Amino acid sequence: MLLSAADTVLTPVTTIDGFLLACLIDPSTGMILASAPGLGETNLPVAAAGATDVAYVLSMMSAKIAANEELDDVIVTFSNHLHLIRPLKRDQAQPALLLVILDRRRASLAMARREVRDFCASVS
Amino acid sequence: MTDYSKSIADRLTKLAAAESSGMVPITGTPAGAIHLRNGAVVYAESSRTPGPAGVPPQAGAPPQAGAPPQAGVPPQAELDSALGIGESTIDAALDLLSSRSACSRFRALTMTSAEPAALSISVAELLAEVNRRRRLLTQLAGIMPDSALTRTPVLEAHRVQVSALDWALLIRIRTGSTPRDLAWELGRSVFRTTVDAHRLVNLGLLTAAPPSGTRTPALTGSSGRATPGDDGAVSFLKALPDEKGTSVMSKVIKTAPQRRAGA
Numbered sequence: 001m002l003l004s005a006a007d008t009v010l011t012p013v014t015t016i017d018g019f020l021l022a023c024l025i026d027p028s029t030g031m032i033l034a035s036a037p038g039l040g041e042t043n044l045p046v047a048a049a050g051a052t053d054v055a056y057v058l059s060m061m062s063a064k065i066a067a068n069e070e071l072d073d074v075i076v077t078f079s080n081h082l083h084l085i086r087p088l089k090r091d092q093a094q095p096a097l098l099l100v101i102l103d104r105r106r107a108s109l110a111m112a113r114r115e116v117r118d119f120c121a122s123v124s
Numbered sequence: 125m126t127d128y129s130k131s132i133a134d135r136l137t138k139l140a141a142a143e144s145s146g147m148v149p150i151t152g153t154p155a156g157a158i159h160l161r162n163g164a165v166v167y168a169e170s171s172r173t174p175g176p177a178g179v180p181p182q183a184g185a186p187p188q189a190g191a192p193p194q195a196g197v198p199p200q201a202e203l204d205s206a207l208g209i210g211e212s213t214i215d216a217a218l219d220l221l222s223s224r225s226a227c228s229r230f231r232a233l234t235m236t237s238a239e240p241a242a243l244s245i246s247v248a249e250l251l252a253e254v255n256r257r258r259r260l261l262t263q264l265a266g267i268m269p270d271s272a273l274t275r276t277p278v279l280e281a282h283r284v285q286v287s288a289l290d291w292a293l294l295i296r297i298r299t300g301s302t303p304r305d306l307a308w309e310l311g312r313s314v315f316r317t318t319v320d321a322h323r324l325v326n327l328g329l330l331t332a333a334p335p336s337g338t339r340t341p342a343l344t345g346s347s348g349r350a351t352p353g354d355d356g357a358v359s360f361l362k363a364l365p366d367e368k369g370t371s372v373m374s375k376v377i378k379t380a381p382q383r384r385a386g387a
Contacts, residue, residue: 028320029315060326063285066282
């Protein structure tokens with residue numbers, strides 16, 4: 001974590017059922033801005049870089065489709081994990097991307113998605 | 125890594141090991157300084173990169189953090205301040221470590237303020253992030269911070285959607301504008317502006333010519349100019365260090381219990 005002062009921002013998402021790991025990423029540079037590691041064994045740099053790649057590709061697709069829409073969230077479902085990716089609608093000069101990884105067996109996708117959405121609204 | 129940047133990196137590593145506090149002046153082009161507190165980098169400035177928005181650069185006086193955040197309350201201002209200073213510091217460090225500049229005599233300082241610095245990043249983490257950004261820059265098909273950008277006169281696509289930030293960048297492009305010029309104009313980091321410009325090239329909105337007299341990766345376009353679709357998208361996964369490299373997050377990963385063998 002580069003900016004340890006920012007880690008406390010992520011405290012609310014650590015209470016989501018099935019929480020394993022979360023981080024804030026700068027989508028322009030791919031840098032991890034803040035992180036909240038749980039008990040998971042996920043390689044955070046790889047997960048964060050993958051989430052940034054997904055957001056990058058979707059931003060290119062959205063630009064080319066030109067449907068005048070913005071990305072709300074991305075849900076990636078693995079056999080044991082859920083990856084929730086959601087842009088924070090912050091000041092354009094300081095955009096951020098939230099990645100939350102959950103244990104699929106303990107998480108409720110609908111509840112988790114709602115909690116992530118509420119968290120993003122609270123810090124935007 | 126060049127001999128020049130290696131000498132700066134070596135100096136920083138030694139100062140970090142000694143938990144030094146003070147400033148490493150960097151002379152040459154660009155000139156700048158890297159500020160340390162107890163061996164950690166708290167600020168860096170370069171003459172060729174913008175400082176954090178709203179924080180005037182003060183040699184020898186890195187920005188201070190505000191009041192400590194209260195538990196359970198998202199410290200928005202704290203976050204914004206840390207992100208702004210963090211990005212400008214890493215941007216400056218990337219510029220200084222990618223140049224032919226050299227370290228001057230270290231100026232030790234006695235810490236008079238008990239207030240925490242807004243940013244505190246270990247030298248190892250800073251160098252790892254700088255190296256990750258270098259690997260990303262090699263993916264940009266010849267678009268460097270000093271590449272001249274030109275708006276594409278005729279769009280190939282019927283229509284394209286751009287963000288407000290993309291638009292702000294596009295409308296500021298004049299003949300010969302570079303990502304570095306635009307970064308100064310917009311008060312953003314040079315690295316971030318360069319990556320954004322690359323995305324706009326891939327969308328067919330810009331073309332880029334390599335800076336003259338600089339060391340740049342070979343261009344893939346037959347005309348010698350970077351053109352849309354030359355190289356596809358940037359991959360942040362590809363920019364991660366190999367297994368022998370140091371990860372920015374190595375400290376956090378090591379604290380995770382029961383790592384799976386070979387993971």
